[in-house]
Amino acid sequence: MQSRSHGLVSLPLAPKNPLPYRQRLAAVKSFHTGTERLRDAGGPVTRFTLGPRWLIPPMVLATSPRGIRDILNVKDESVDKTTPVFNEMRNILGANLANLPYEAWVSRRRTVQPVFTKQAVREFGGHMAEAAEMVCGAWPDGGEVDLDAESRALTLRALGRSVLGIDLDQRDDAVGEPLRVALKYAIERAIRPVRAPGWLPTPARRRARAASAKVHQVAREILDACRADPDRVAPLARALIAARDPVSGQALTDEEICDELIVFLFAGHDTTATTLTYALWALGHNAGQQDRVAAEVAALPDRPLGPEDIPRLAYTVQVVQEALRLCPPGPTGTRMASQDVEVGGYRVKAGTMLVFGRMAVQRDPALWKDPLTFDPERFNPDRVKELDRWQYLPFGGGPRSCIGDHFAMLEVTLALATLIRRAEIRSLDEEFPLALHFTMVAGGPIWAHVRERH
Numbered sequence: 001m002q003s004r005s006h007g008l009v010s011l012p013l014a015p016k017n018p019l020p021y022r023q024r025l026a027a028v029k030s031f032h033t034g035t036e037r038l039r040d041a042g043g044p045v046t047r048f049t050l051g052p053r054w055l056i057p058p059m060v061l062a063t064s065p066r067g068i069r070d071i072l073n074v075k076d077e078s079v080d081k082t083t084p085v086f087n088e089m090r091n092i093l094g095a096n097l098a099n100l101p102y103e104a105w106v107s108r109r110r111t112v113q114p115v116f117t118k119q120a121v122r123e124f125g126g127h128m129a130e131a132a133e134m135v136c137g138a139w140p141d142g143g144e145v146d147l148d149a150e151s152r153a154l155t156l157r158a159l160g161r162s163v164l165g166i167d168l169d170q171r172d173d174a175v176g177e178p179l180r181v182a183l184k185y186a187i188e189r190a191i192r193p194v195r196a197p198g199w200l201p202t203p204a205r206r207r208a209r210a211a212s213a214k215v216h217q218v219a220r221e222i223l224d225a226c227r228a229d230p231d232r233v234a235p236l237a238r239a240l241i242a243a244r245d246p247v248s249g250q251a252l253t254d255e256e257i258c259d260e261l262i263v264f265l266f267a268g269h270d271t272t273a274t275t276l277t278y279a280l281w282a283l284g285h286n287a288g289q290q291d292r293v294a295a296e297v298a299a300l301p302d303r304p305l306g307p308e309d310i311p312r313l314a315y316t317v318q319v320v321q322e323a324l325r326l327c328p329p330g331p332t333g334t335r336m337a338s339q340d341v342e343v344g345g346y347r348v349k350a351g352t353m354l355v356f357g358r359m360a361v362q363r364d365p366a367l368w369k370d371p372l373t374f375d376p377e378r379f380n381p382d383r384v385k386e387l388d389r390w391q392y393l394p395f396g397g398g399p400r401s402c403i404g405d406h407f408a409m410l411e412v413t414l415a416l417a418t419l420i421r422r423a424e425i426r427s428l429d430e431e432f433p434l435a436l437h438f439t440m441v442a443g444g445p446i447w448a449h450v451r452e453r454h
């Protein structure tokens with residue numbers, strides 16, 4: 001530790017960002033594209049403030065692969081999830097794997113990890129194809145559909161009925177909507193330099209609390225339903241009930257199981273649905289790419305697709321990877337430096353909020369040729385080797401990377417292949433509008449013309 005601190009002392013502080021205050025604040029509030037504006041003004045590692053330290057911590061933003069690696073690849077509590085964003089999320093929604101500080105997180109991750117191995121998700125990961133068959137079965141031949149609404153319906157159906165054991169089909173109002181209200185409240189509070197004290201019952205806080213109670217009720221319903229009926233198919237919920245910490249042998253308490261179910265509902269819904277919507281929209285603009293996916297899936301036997309088909313859907317996987325590059329559902333991330341640390345060759349003082357621009361690095365013209373062009377060939381096995389590990393990280397990296405990455409890739413790939421097998425899609429919107437809740441989602445309906453594929 002001594003030599004580490006010693007080396008740090010000789011490093012310079014990151015350059016101060018020259019953007020005027022209002023522009024800095026606006027950039028932080030639009031945290032998907034704002035990081036690119038801060039980078040263009042201040043460089044790949046840049047520091048700035050939004051107010052006095054006692055109101056909001058000073059920030060250092062990293063948008064280079066090396067800077068992002070230095071933030072994410074830390075394997076102790078010197079860089080932790082104790083930023084205002086995660087603190088607010090924990091306050092409003094409860095403590096879960098995604099927001100626990102290091103010490104409590106270690107055992108939780110160890111306990112839940114086996115639930116999500118590549119092998120384990122094969123058991124419950126194939127339901128998206130089934131849901132996709134049902135959803136596109138109702139599409140009007142030669143009519144128009146909102147790809148985003150369809151993707152959401154499909155994700156909720158797959159996640160609810162088959163994975164968690166309850167019917168969530170018609171229940172966006174019980175899950176999706178309240179989650180959005182609670183998380184939007186958390187993020188808006190976190191990035192506001194001046195905010196009302198947490199105990200003050202403002203209307204926004206009351207709404208967020210009520211929304212959180214609704215989601216907790218659904219989680220409790222899932223757990224009770226599993227306990228009451230041993231035959232109920234709910235592989236993900238059952239895996240959580242059965243999970244044990246391999247070191248202590250401890251099971252999760254009911255409250256912890258519910259908290260984790262909530263993070264799965266949140267992490268497994270909007271993120272997956274938006275990735276699918278974006279991939280469909282992009283293919284709807286590129287007949288050549290869509291034909292390649294259609295040809296790949298046509299070469300498979302005509303039965304519902306399952307995890308065993310993934311090795312023969314290589315191009316479809318590349319399409320999903322490219323969708324995640326241009327539209328990463330978590331466009332920006334944060335951590336807190338609990339000690340002085342190095343980021344991209346600069347010294348960062350303890351108490352600084354570390355921000356990293358996932359969308360910025362994944363669209364950086366210095367790292368990607370024609371960065372805004374949708375080109376799944378970037379992920380061709382020959383070319384993917386040339387990428388720096390830290391320039392493409394839709395599922396994060398280091399110890400706190402996404403636990404559901406295999407699950408999500410499996411689900412989106414199977415859903416996409418199933419939909420393209422059944423329908424030809426022509427996108428009607430030139431642009432894909434983006435909106436920020438906690439994650440980045442489509443900012444409105446994404447209309448497409450659909451025709452049955454023969």
Ligand code: HEM
Pocket residue numbers: 097098099109263264265267268269271272275324328329330333334393394395396397399400401402403404405407408
């Ligand atoms: C396309 C879909 C998804 C994307 C793009 C995605 C992305 C991410 C990212 C970037 C992180 C790291 C956040 C950070 O570094 O602060 C993360 C964490 C996490 N994700 Fe996902 N995710 C997806 C789907 C899922 C699914 C399906 C689940 C579970 C059912 C899930 C559960 C989690 C959990 C529990 C964490 C926190 C892990 C930890 O801190 O130990 N995600 N996700």
